[in-house]
Amino acid sequence: MFPMLWAEKHIDIGTNVFDKEWDLLIILDACRVDALKEVSPEFNFLDDINSIWSVGSTSKEWYANTFQGNRPEIGETALVSGNGWVEPLFEGQPNWSYWTMTRHSIWHNSSVINNALDRPLPSKEDFGEYVTVYEDRGGDCGTVALPDDVTNAAIKTGRETNTERMVVHYMQPHAPYLHERDGNKLPKMHNSPFESLRNGSTSREEVWEAYLNNLRLVLHSVENLLANIDADEVVISSDHGELFGECGLYSHIAACPHPALKRVPWVTTSAEDTHQMEPELSTEDINVDTKTRLRDLGYL
Known part of the structure; x- marks a missing residue:
């Protein structure tokens, strides 16, 4: 893992989305190409499912390798994100050694490791607009950003x-x-699907179908976004894919070159603001630390 992360700092592995043409880039976290193809007949805006190689196999890799600090496009880009990794990357000093296999080893917090992996990243002030989306609902949902919350923030x-x-x-x-x-309650398997898959309490087919239904959930919200925002060139893609037992691996791990993780969808469409919706945004002041947000997503 460490050599791969070091290599990513110096070598372009995958396609940086800023090298492609788009006005609006919609990222569906952990969306596999084959999954999007399977549900595409149900959505008119999913016409031709192409793919590219991602610059990461986890969200933090994708962000670190996409939003490189020397890219002038960042200042003309609005980022609306429900992903908890944006805060440790763009609002503080990243702890690179903590994010590799050196965690809990003698190399933890090593300046050598941090210097080897460190790279220039923008701060939140460098973006044209920077919006993080979450709400602390408690229960099984915790601080996970719901699709409609992200859609409302993007429309606004x-x-x-x-x-x-x-x-x-x-x-x-x-x-x-x-x-x-x-409400805030989820079936146990839906809260920890890959734990259920590893221990054999749930079949791959059951987890896969639940994953597809979660994909359908977000695509219905994306459909609302496309009818309430103006963009001539829209791309629907992902930061990385997902593993369901391929090579004995589950979910997603850093610096893994498996095609089910690294190959992501690339779908083009367009959007027009018909003003069908007025965004409903919470005005409540929410104070949740980053570790809580990452824990709610199963990272910690």
């Missing part, structure tokens, strides 16, 4: 700002699977 940002580009990062179909939530 699109109507009130004038940046050249916008990135909207939804947390679904990444676990937990929210499509059957009852």
Whole structure:
């Protein structure tokens, strides 16, 4: 893992989305190409499912390798993200050694490791607009950003700002699977699907179907976004894929070159603001630390 992360600092591995043409980039966290193809007949805006190689196999890798500090496009880009990794990357000093296999070893907090992996990153002030989306609901949902929360924030940002580009990062179909939530409660498997898959209490087919339903949930919200924002060139993609037992691996891990993780969808469409929706945003002041947000997503 460490050699791969070091190599990513010096060698372009995958396609940086800023090297492609788009006005609005919609990221569906942990969305596999084959999954999007499977549900595409149900959504008119999913016409031709192409793919690219991602610059990361986890969200933090994707962010670190996409938003490189020397890219001038960042200042003309609005980032609306429900992903908890944006805060430790863009609002503080990243702890690179903590994010590798050196964690809890004698190399933990090593300046050698940190210097080897360190790279220039923008701060939140460097973006044209920077919006994080979450709400502390407690229960099984915790601080996980719901699809409609991200859609509302993106609509508001699109109507009130004038940046050249916008990135909207939804947390679904990444676990937990929210499509059957009852208030703040989730079925146990939907909260920890890969634990259930590893211990054999749930079949791959059951977890896969729940994953697809979580994908359908977010795509319905994306459909609302496309009808309430103006963008000639829209791309729907992902930061990374997901593993369901391939090579004995589950979920997603850093610096893993498996095609089910590194190959991500690339779908083009367009959007027009018909003003069908007025965004409903919470005005409550929420104070949740980053570790809590990452824990709610199963990272810690």
